[in-house]
Amino acid sequence: xxxxxxxxxxxxxxxxxxxxxxxxxxxxxxxxxxxxxxxxxxxxxxxxxxxxxxxxxxxxxxxxxxxxxxxxxxxxxxxxxxxxxxxxxx
Numbered sequence: 001x002x003x004x005x006x007x008x009x010x011x012x013x014x015x016x017x018x019x020x021x022x023x024x025x026x027x028x029x030x031x032x033x034x035x036x037x038x039x040x041x042x043x044x045x046x047x048x049x050x051x052x053x054x055x056x057x058x059x060x061x062x063x064x065x066x067x068x069x070x071x072x073x074x075x076x077x078x079x080x081x082x083x084x085x086x087x088x089x090x
Contacts, residue, residue, distance in 0.1 A: 001021065001022070001023045001031075001087065002021070002022045002023075002028070002031040002032060002035060002084065003019060003020070003021050003035075003084065003085040003086075003087070004019070004020050004022075004032070004035035004036065004039065004082050004083070004084055004085070005017065005018075005019050005082070005083045005084075005085050006018050006019075006020065006035075006036075006039035006042075006043065006080065006081070006082050007080070007081045007082075007083075008043055008045075008077040008079075008080055008081075009065075009077060009078050009079040009080075009081060010076070010077045010078050011078065012078075015077060016043055018039055018042045018043070019085065020034075020035040020036075020038040020039050020042075021035070022034040022035045022038075035082075036048075036082065039082070043080075045071075045075065045080065046071055046072065046073050048066035048070035048071055048080060049070050049071070049072075050070070051069070051070060054066065054070070058082075062083065062084040063081065063082060063083035063084065064081075064082060065079045065080065065081045065082075066079065066080040066081075066082075067079050067080075
């Protein structure tokens with residue numbers, strides 16, 4: 001089971017947040033992809049592109065942030081943050 005907390009940040013404030021849970025019997029990457037896809041659907045935003053810096057940060061800290069450099073479309077927020085939650089959090 002994988003739980004991801006997604007937050008949209010604008011002007012240093014959380015404007016939206018959601019938690020996504022994926023329990024598919026597949027690889028960690030597929031669960032992560034499912035969670036991010038669900039969060040993007042809930043926030044009505046496009047799926048961000050992962051840059052090398054995002055991959056490195058997520059692998060080290062289990063969280064990363066996406067900004068306008070990760071999206072093709074214009075965005076109405078400053079950052080999209082994702083963070084992996086432990087099973088007993090939130």
